[in-house]
Amino acid sequence: MDAISEDEMMPGTPKRTMSRRTVIGAGLITAAAVGAGYRVASHQRFDGSELFVRDAFEAAQVGDVVLVDIRTPEEWRQTGVGQGAHPIDMRRSDFIAALDCLTGARKHAPIALICARGVRSARLARALVNAGYTNIVNVPEGMLGSRAGPGWIASGLPVTSYDG
Incomplete structure (x- = not known):
């Protein structure tokens, strides 16, 4: 299966297709952004x-x-x-x-x-x-x-x- 239609993910929305590569890429970018945010937050300095x-x-x-x-x-x-x-x-x-x-x-x-x-x-x-x-x-x-x-x-x- 090479494409996932958005209506399969969210019923009632107009039908558009995204390649599996796009879906995976977006997920990796999101995960990287969340991970980077955690790293920044977890390494904050103590102000005292x-x-x-x-x-x-x-x-x-x-x-x-x-x-x-x-x-x-x-x-x-x-x-x-x-x-x-x-x-x-x-x-x-x-x-x-x-x-x-x-x-x-x-x-x-x-x-x-x-x-x-x-x-x-x-x-x-x-x-x-x-x-x-x-x-x-x-x-x-x-x-x-x-x-x-x-x-x-x-x-x-x-x-x-x-x-x-």
Whole structure:
């Protein structure tokens, strides 16, 4: 079958035919546009404070920030957790409760978020600000590096193994 008539797709419309190639091409263009839109939306930057990985490490060591690694347990097992970071999987249903446990439920406590490449941490940072947290910091380089920089591991910062 080489052609699909529009009345087969939408009854009651004037009959015109489109080649299968046109239909497939239009579908691919639409899918590409939607995909590009998602990529742009999913890589938006966090408008708040950001730290380079070395600064995040140093701030966590002296207690200036609570550094939270929001990746998954599988990711922690693969690469380890940045020394001084608290691993809390952002998908946990009790994520806020676990975060509040670390900070004494202080919404103004300085909290730095790190993930693999800065995408999830930026998204979660925006969500936490919208939830009333006032001192959220993103680490956009992440553990593995991003456009923002080489990342924790490539920067040679210490990691601790995760066995959980």
